[in-house]
Amino acid sequence: MKPASNHQSIGQAMHHELKQTLGTWQLWGIAVGLVISGEYFGWSYGWASAGTLGFVITAIFVAAMYTTFIFSFTELTTSIPHAGGPFAYARQAFGPTGGYLAGAATLVEFVFAPPAIALAIGAYLHVQFPGLEPKHAAMGAYLVFMALNIVGVQIAAAFELCVTLLAIFELLVFMGVVSPGFRWSNFTTGGWAGANTFSMGSFHGMFAAIPFAIWFFLAIEGVAMAAEEAKNPKRSIPIAYVTGILTLVVLAIGVMVFAGAAGDWTKLSNINDPLPQAMKFIVGEHSGWMHMLVWLGLFGLVASFHGIILGYSRQIFALARAGYLPDWLSKVHPRFKTPHRAILAGGVVGIAAIYSDELIQFGGQTLTANIVTMSVFGAIVMYIISMLALFKLRRSAPNMERPFRAPLFPFFPAFALVAAVICLATMVYFNFLVAIVFAIFLALGYVYFLLTRHQREAAPADALLEE
Template identity: 70%
Template sequence: MSDHHTSELKRSLSGLHLWGIAVGLVISGEYFGWSYGWSTAGTLGFLLTTILIAAMYTTFIFSFTELTTAIPHAGGPFAYSYRAFGSFGGFVAGFATLVEFVFAPPAIALAIGAYLNVQFPALDPKLAAVGAYVVFMGLNIAGVTIAATFELFITVLAIIELLVFMGVVAPGFSWDHFTAFGWSGSADFSTGSLSGVFAAIPFAIWFFLAIEGAAMAAEETKNPSKTVPIAYIAGILTLVVLAFGTMVMAGGAGDWRQLSDINDPLPQAMKMIVGEQSGWLHMLVWIGLFGLIASFHGIIMGYSRQIFALARAGFLPRGLARVNSRTKTPIAAILAGGVVGIAAIFSDNLIVIAGQPLTANIVTMSVFGAIVMYIMSMAALFTLRRSEPTLDRPFRAPFYPVFPGIALVTALIALGTMIYFNLLVFAVFCGLFILGFAFYRLTPVLREQAEGDELLSMAPGMDTPPAAE
């Protein structure tokens, strides 16, 4: 095999880089998408939803970090489930993670295109979205250190902008505004309010979706046993503070019902306080783009590592594991995810699910993948504690088994409610799973020919490591 096709990644990322990736993957969720939860649950109902989901993510990350440090693999959740449950378990987790990370970028790219269209009306939003793919795929191809440094820079700017938003809105904040009609649009709690709390789960998940993608950079991180726990724990704490701060300050700026069905709640909330001509408002509108870019760029890093790891292990065509000999980046995987994303962009008005265009359901589809992956990861944690008690665990989940138990149960609740409220999208998710499973069953030769992988070689039912090519 030539150097151009080697499947070895380079360890060059610091803990600060990893923190930037973890927060950057998620931070667009603070800028848009979450306020739709107010439409179904009201401000108070959605506050309860967000508390539930924040508890799920916090306990999940503290538990997930044990897996990431014990098995620092580019496949992330795929590797953990493979190690715990064998080949089929790896397939399920890998499929779910792939759906999460391949379906999220087109939605964010279209948001970038829509934003640029507002500033430049002559610019086609879809072409702008494709341009974003081209630019950030190119940046990822250039090298992981370059890509991660850019991600860190843009993430810090996005965080500063959220803090500026909170500071500017604070003088006009009113708790009475936040609590007015705070239960599903009414003043009093009712059975409908409880239903709204559960229906709003996908929008609360959007606050934190994809933070686990930093695990896919663990194979490229220096000293992951020490840097990963610090980066992950600092990342989830950063996001919890930003999520609640952003939501509460926006809801208390004025009539929150005016913000519940729009894609730019923060500029509109600020407008209620400072007016349309304020320089603060214009700064927020422009710099707010950084949040979208940080998540878009970071998720490209995430999906490319997942595709690379699945191909290296024989779950996808071997050519997708190609790594450039000079930059040590998985070029084929980066381009493959981009092709799918660009196809989704141009299918926006051609494919309709439940009366909505394709992109209206992309976020929900991505969340389905994430929730299934969370369930598989926590199940893998419990299984590996029993099957491999001597596995080196540089970081152990605190309050075991309570923390991973909370994460698992809340993820199961989230999955059940999402299926109930999004049955057609879930049917499409199952259809994709069946197609993926058919490929898995028809291509055992790919896994037989896959190169040896020490981190996966102890999977159940495997007496010896996979044969090398």
């Protein structure tokens, strides 16, 4: 195929250009907002497998993995500030096939996380309006927040910061309201996979609970996908990442301990609204605190839902711009300068997942649990590829500008890599059917990748990393 002229390439690049408007506080809001719904729901499914005490150990292990991962991942993000994030890092390190694997895994993570959050939004609204079907409310959430993301990244990021601050405030209020009923004995009773003493079965439960501990922190790496829209990514992204992960670790520990100590924690596992139900132990079903928690609790879910829509749209946009997906998905709205087609495409997939009970509800797990697990599979594979890319680029591109270098290299990225491999192996063992579905997604995507080489050859040269 004849290469495009310089004039054509410049025109194409402008047609695919994002607007640089995001500051440090907005990036911190995105970092925490992407994840904070994990404090409101999802994690309590881990109690059903591991018990409260077993899940604490699992959560500490996963928190250590995420902390070392983020400190290492930040080196990649600041060195290669690209909307594709992990896709761009893997592509530079391992070529087009590596880029495909990282991009596809990230896409699964970010496309399957929003329907799980949307279902939780529906569950919270159902508490307030029992006649409202949760799935219909979830679809309504998609329509509203896709529209907000299309209107503009500056507006979207400002909204994200506001709802994130409100969500943090609400988590602190929750801990304060349930604190009068705090009983450590409530938390520890049956704390080892349903037993009061540690046994070999406790190990089984702790490993099975890994996906739900990951849900506490899933998607924080999505800040990387806003790198092209940051005013000063080499300075602002490290600050956003480091302060973001520290904020989330403190909140995760606080919410988990206070919820479990408020009453019978077994009633909080396998549900989408553990915080309102935990508060019922203390203030009763008709308290004004309950109504406040439901309404303000929505801010946490909305923050993540809205932020992950931003994340998946940039991933779809970057993959399409580079020729890994159809080019029409990379078009930017002429007025708002946002990837509107990518936003809508991810929303279609998410809404379909919400209404696909018979397809996604299998293996003895709920619809939400399977969607969460699918998203986590994508995340873990992407973490592994990203850490391998970090090691590869340290060797193959020693002179690359690195505004932020991973501390304690090679120990931090090595720990993150080994921990991610352990997580992936245990997840395959305990969620084999979901793993098969995930592998089928990757295989079908790889067939498309092989058949569309011409798209990558025709992509605008200045939007790509060298292959």
